[in-house]
Amino acid sequence: MALNSAETLELKEASPRRLGRGQRIAVVVLGIILAGAACVIIGLAFVQGSWWYSYMTDQALDYESRARVEAIRDEVDASGTAPEAVMWLNAALESNADPTTVRSHLLAAQEVLEAAGDPNLAEAVMELQEIIQTIRPRHFGMTTTPRPAPTLEWPW
Numbered sequence: 001m002a003l004n005s006a007e008t009l010e011l012k013e014a015s016p017r018r019l020g021r022g023q024r025i026a027v028v029v030l031g032i033i034l035a036g037a038a039c040v041i042i043g044l045a046f047v048q049g050s051w052w053y054s055y056m057t058d059q060a061l062d063y064e065s066r067a068r069v070e071a072i073r074d075e076v077d078a079s080g081t082a083p084e085a086v087m088w089l090n091a092a093l094e095s096n097a098d099p100t101t102v103r104s105h106l107l108a109a110q111e112v113l114e115a116a117g118d119p120n121l122a123e124a125v126m127e128l129q130e131i132i133q134t135i136r137p138r139h140f141g142m143t144t145t146p147r148p149a150p151t152l153e154w155p156w
Helices: 021-049 063-079 083-092 099-116 119-135
Strands: none
Touching: 063 083, 063 119, 083 099, 099 119
C-alpha cells in the first residue's frame, strides 16, 4: 500500500505508559522506605554529634590525670598570664564534679590557655588535650591498635 500524501498517515497520540495499581503501590512503598532510611541516617548523625549523646558516658579522672591537672594548674598560676584558666582548672578539680563537667571545664581552660598565646604554656595545652582524650570514651569504630604500614624491602 503506497501513501500518496502525508495527510493519510494517522499516528496514535504518544503518551507514557500508565502504571498499574501494583506498580504504583511499589513505587510509593519504595519512596517511603528511602525517605525513612534518609531520616534515620540524618538522625543518627545529629544524635551522635550532640552533647547529650555522650552525657554521663565520660570517664572520671584517675589519680595520675588529677595529679597532672594539679601540676598544670600550679604552672599556669605561677606564670600569672591566664588567671581565668586557673579558675577553670580549679573547677575541674572539685571532688564532686561529674566527668562531663570536668571535661567541659578542662576544655574551657584549654581554650583560655590557647587564647593567651604564651609559648611557655604550649606544653600545658598539649597535656590538657591528652587528659581530655582520656576522659572521652572511645567509640566502637575507633581502634587502639595501630595498623601496620606496608614496608618496601629490596631483595639484596
